[in-house]
Amino acid sequence: MTSTARDVIQALAELADEKVAVGSARFFKTGPGEYGEGDVFIGVRVPATRGVVRRHRDLEPPEVETLLDSPVHEHRLAGLLILVSQCTTAARAGEDAVVEKVARFYVDLVLRGRVNNWDLVDSSADHILGTWLVEKPRDLIFRLAADDDLWRRRVALLSTFAFIRRGDASTTLEVAQRVLGDRRDLTQKATGWMLREVGKRVDRALLTDFLDRNAAVMGRTALSYACEHLTAEERAAYRAQR
Incomplete structure (x- = not known):
């Protein structure tokens, strides 16, 4: 059965830790006037998020978009890591059309302001946009x-x-x-x-x-x-x- 955004959200909720959430909110500068102002954390550590992603790598674009439209940081990170997995797999298989589809979707998310903290950028930009443009113009x-x-x-x-x-x-x-x-x-x-x-x-x-x-x-x-x-x-x- 194909995974849904709800499946990912539920899996992350089961791993949430309030103390971790408080520390993450502080670390990622979510206070007024800071670069991560308004970002919401539920307290799931990155290795645990990656574990959830491995179980839901087949998420379709509309479901990934649901994760990226969430105010919850870990939901957006999971969505981006799913895109990274899909893009990497397609690149290794020589499926250029799939790589382009994922990359264009990613660029749209960037332009819509959904890739909006440094860890979200750093875990996705070179694996998706960079991979797509390796042999293309860089405009x-x-x-x-x-x-x-x-x-x-x-x-x-x-x-x-x-x-x-x-x-x-x-x-x-x-x-x-x-x-x-x-x-x-x-x-x-x-x-x-x-x-x-x-x-x-x-x-x-x-x-x-x-x-x-x-x-x-x-x-x-x-x-x-x-x-x-x-x-x-x-x-x-x-x-x-x-």
């Missing part, structure tokens, strides 16, 4: 990077991790250049993280060249993350340029 990523919305911009950054893992740093460097002036903490961290991975996984020289040109205007957090695997002397030299 959509650049449009998301140009958007002032925090989560769309983070989706653009994190989706490039799929390219980094394949040895392609060009899109990451272009997106990082475009968002360099964004001083929001979550953009800074994502930018620095992706730059660090360029140096670690693709070519150290690409990272140092980027830093040679941009360190003086980078935010402290982005620069700190980007330099993590450089020598102490290099880190000090780049920080001195600010």
